[in-house]
């Protein structure tokens with residue numbers, strides 16, 4: 001898998017801001033790559049080069065944000081993102097999650113064309129089985145919500161399930177829901193494609209660079225301390241995955257220019273409004289920056 005990631009990146013032309021990775025590709029030794037100097041200032045520092053961090057970098061740069069630095073302590077997409085099964089399912093209970101998944105599905109569908117990096121996107125469709133009437137009612141509710149927001153799906157009979165998947169035993173089924181546009185991707189490759197596009201848009205990406213500490217003054221982020229030096233910044237986006245809490249614990253206040261992204265970012269009304277799975281709500285806004293408030 002990792003070799004596949006490397007070869008995927010090798011196929012891609014390095015972007016303007018692709019630092020250690022581009023050095024590695026051109027045959028420069030690891031020690032030389034490590035000697036690449038970090039900038040001392042940035043508008044936004046993103047910590048974590050998983051699907052979350054690369055997605056934030058991609059979207060901020062697309063929205064016109066400048067001077068963004070992404071820091072990854074190891075290799076890009078080598079955290080949880082590397083182990084993800086890559087199932088892109090829109091069949092979720094909350095409409096906001098359905099919209100988010102639908103947005104991701106559409107984005108990933110065209111990402112390969114946009115970046116030239118293979119993302120492993122395959123529109124497989126998905127079938128959700130019901131063995132009880134209660135489960136079928138639950139699926140019918142999800143089906144209605146999907147249809148309301150324009151995502152094709154239908155409730156199907158066990159006979160139709162057998163036609164779609166002849167190897168399935170359908171004798172104990174009372175029905176099922178079919179979502180034909182659901183897909184699978186290689187999440188690590190998607191992260192690399194997002195990073196590549198972000199890099200082309202000017203985001204500076206440094207792997208093998210750890211954020212050690214987030215500097216805060218009067219409740220506001222002023223910068224980050226890394227193992228390669230300090231970077232002053234106005235905004236810090238914490239996409240450190242499972243290690244996220246280690247960086248922000250103890251200084252998150254009611255409002256502040258810091259955002260923590262755990263699990264999937266959930267879109268709210270617009271692409272610029274993001275919601276974390278934690279109990280903190282945050283918003284990335286062009287004028288006021290990233291703000292955070294308790295839900």
Ligand SMILES: Cc1cc2nc3c(=O)[nH]c(=O)nc-3n(C[C@H](O)[C@H](O)[C@H](O)COP(=O)(O)OP(=O)(O)OC[C@H]3O[C@@H](n4cnc5c(N)ncnc54)[C@H](O)[C@@H]3O)c2cc1C
Pocket residue numbers: 047048049050051052053071072073074075076077078079080081082083084085086087088187209210211212239240241242243244247261262263264
């Ligand atoms: C087995 C498995 C199957 C899954 N299947 C699915 C699925 O089918 N569909 C789905 O939607 N989701 C699935 N998930 C969940 C999905 O993989 C995760 O939600 C997602 O990958 C999280 O991405 P992330 O960017 O937040 O975290 P990560 O990918 O872990 O990225 C965080 C990055 O931050 C870096 N980092 C941490 N601390 C620092 C620091 N101090 N300085 C610099 N860098 C730092 C880490 O090195 C890491 O690369 C699955 C997860 C697993 C484990």
